[in-house]
Amino acid sequence: ASYMKQAVGLAADLVRAKVPTLVFGQSRNTVERMLRYLREKVGDTVPRDAIVGYRGGYLPAERRAIEERLRNGEILAVVATNALELGIDIGGLDAVVCAGYPGSIASLWQRFGRAGRANQDSIAVLVTSSAPLDQYLAREPGYLLGATVEEARIDPHNVEVFVQHLKCASFELPFEKGEAFGTLAADATEETLDYLVHNQVLFDTGKTYRWASDAYPANNVSLRSVGWDNVVIIDLEHDKTIAEIDFRGAHTMVHEQAIYQHDGETWQVERFDYENHKAYVKRVDPDYFTDAMTYVQVKVLDVFDESELALHAPSGQRIGTDADAPCLTGYGEVALVEKVVGYKKVKFQTHENAGYGDVRLPELSLHTTSFWLTLPEWYVAAQPEGRAAVVDSLRGVGRALETVATLALMCEPRDLGTTLGEDADPDLAGAPAKLGAVRSYRPTLFVHEYVPSGIGLAERIHAHKEVLLDRARELVAHCPCPRARIRGRRGWGDTSAPRRAWPGRR
Template structure:
């Protein structure tokens, strides 16, 4: 038993502390379960390795998955974090290596996971009995040229690599005798770990890479089985089949968890509402006396004053969102009225609450992991935690709290992972980098500093605590955000509504042509490749020929195509969809700070934008789109900027329609192909984070527009409902403000149905559009070609509208706030929003 207080006692202790009064809005306990085990025949050497590793029996779901693999089926294992999914592919990989029946290719989205799983394979290799052994190879972007050559020469039984290396280094060299031909000839098993991570644009790229892999395997008469490991999502089989290019009927779903678990205590924690003058109060820790003594159960006032200290720098979602025009002339400045007044509803910083909880819990002996959104946030909040612990006299404890994120070097990450496993690290603030299946041992508490965005991520992160039969605590601290506040107010829905669905789009015409050309470079292209890239492959090939990307080669009766660019794989960025990048240059040091995709650059680096990078503040002094460079100079300022944008939408085609009966007419919802054009016209300049009277700076000429073809949904308001609303308002602008508010709230709740981030979705509201009748709300994928998000959510629109109505109805504000209709991505800076009229309109539409 761990040397720590009982979880239930600690929850009551938190409830009894004066400054915590009222923040706990909901509490529940997920009961643990005893392990359910089963027997299965494995080879003698593997059986010895399991016993030597302390594994006397396998969980029932492990046995089911291994049995399915042994019988030749594709498998999707969708059980919770820490349920032992690793053995479902390690055992088959070991057996096939020992029996010399084929090679295993393990693929993960990130290097850290590759290294962790390589350690697992190697640990079992050392314990194999009867003199058996296997050869394991690891190739990532960090692998040296010498080691790469050694791997190709040794032809390991198990090769672990990233999806990036499969795209860049394996598929392009499939035929070379001294390269990877041996792998594709003997490939027997493909393991895709964290398959749920392959979604959206990245997943669409991955799905085309796996189709290229299937194509090469077919060429070499190899038919590998797929073992896919996934978090709990709403469509695991459909998603795995779409990603891998295999038929759904070939997959066995294993999702009945047989692992042991302890009771998991959940707290839903809502920061208090802001009061007048909150930002002006001094920052102290009411749990500490002047002499440093930590007090408990005292009657202090709620801590309402720390947000300004922790959140001094605006987040990247609040920084400027603009398109530069390259002009060096200063923009005209026009005094702008203040933001729409917010009456009630605004809450104090969730980061403040999380820091206090973190310090209290590690002080009580709990090893605690906090998940927060941003890399800089992990560093900032661990610094503040360090200070608070030292103020309490807990210097040794302060030395044992750390930040973890992907920007750390490999040695530091590995060190922190080992310290978590050993218990030396008593507390860690992390980004989602620790959400994946890296082994970090058993933790006592997981704090979620803001709702992670999806129930899938919520349960993935919560699963980091309470391994085995130990009880654990999970605290969800709500942010001042519509999705967070909906979840805090409706906690049962998190457990009862089921997981979100993952979406990918292998037919995305913004990226598919690139992979068709890559495939022609991997291995000549033929008309038969419609089986992999779709029946409209001929039109893709025709366009590629016309653009001199493919060269037709005729050999007898055969027609083939070859790629004209030998480096096409290197020129195809699978982590992005926008090929154009803008370099950000520190003009004084003549040093490149970063490169941003064009869309991100025009959002964040327009002329005169305030840009923050690595805790340094810069001002953009020039943007040259001819050379694709932005020149920045350091500055010392509390100012920040936010772009003002105008958007237009053109309906290019319609795919599906549905309707919701309302009054005498139907509200039409249509799924279609859209062209979305976004133009920056100016920006707002805020003097500091608390400024609510920014100045509007208008460019002499609008900046270069960014236009994308994508997929979207548009909802038209029935004529009788529109007439009723217009009779009550003085102008159409008020009606537009209601549509605008619904658009914001609807987008904010999209992640409840589809695995995505709110920033992946865009929208536009209009009272008059040339291609629709009546007022229309457009919701669209934010990426060229579409990532399958709005397509996936189309059938759930009625549910989303119902939840949108409930979100607005239950929020305590009168006119709108960040907890309901304000959006950090709004191109109009959250102006022209009418919550009350939106509620009335939704009551008619939902």
């Protein structure tokens, strides 16, 4: 059974025993499916409204009503995302079930701490998924029990964060000419203030910058995400707003013909008004849900730093005059282009594929930061398994590196992503080959951030690349699956010498 079903099974046993329970899921769709499964399992003994969902996207009035019922002890089980992790009084709960590792020790203990208030006994369970990070923790429980809570980091100069803070500060008190904001230099502060003047948010009096907009800026500052632009979801039959979703998430969850799940019910998206940010849905009862398929491309815009890692050909073999060409690593600003190209229909309970559909939506662009690792052409040619095996192995290295980076940095798995491309050199990537020339092939692994402008994660990966690559190698080497170990080593050198098989190892 899947980890979600295992978590639901444990929660069902607790609910039948009348133990107030909180179940944490990793995403909105996961929460909705678990809510549906849990209600089906205990529907013969527990009223439907005694089991509720709680996540971002529910309307404020709906969330407040759930919180009040929790405090009054009217709810027996809640299935929630991290929206219920902290900052909300949820009354007395006796059990917590986490379906999947949340991404940091601090977050896990915060979730476990939601139960057992007032010095009462409680139970907390972590059900690990098949994800590499979860499997590592399942094999190394001492890491969870013995490691200290991570150090939280944020980049206050992130453009998306900084501009919003500057708007809120301007609303409270006018800025004087030449005044600095926080640790930012005065000239950079003034440049940003002039940008807000240009967009008619502020007014330049000659001596001060004063608030000129009729909107309250704090309303557009989210405590849980950088973006603020939302799409409203409207019930076609009753012409009533039932939920909202961030604009980026709307591409995968409310494209036309998508099955949108809300409070355990299913709605089909009949029309997505892209320009006006409205999705129109109708109540349906299918035996499947939809899962969007996304295509991602990365283009390097600016190189902040680059360095070299040594590589050797298999068994010490040297090929041509470029055999000493290094493996390049770096980090910098990138343009991330995402496009939802289709969706899968997946059956409830069995999770079988039931079909596919096309999605026609514009691309989404995101300027962020990324770490990259580029293999030289000679190294690709030296692998006896061929180019396809190299690409497959590099993709596996990306998953392993993303896993260990998530552990090493205090971030959630969805804060990072991996993509394969060709050549990180912004002057060469995508350039056509000269007439009569054979274009070189230099596969590149990108480990990029999903936060606009980045918050420093890519920079830290680059700074600690040798340690993180070594940990990634150890993760693959100790995987209990023989097929995974072979795949992890192939394409990186002689399988009899796996340490030399990884970048940075001689």
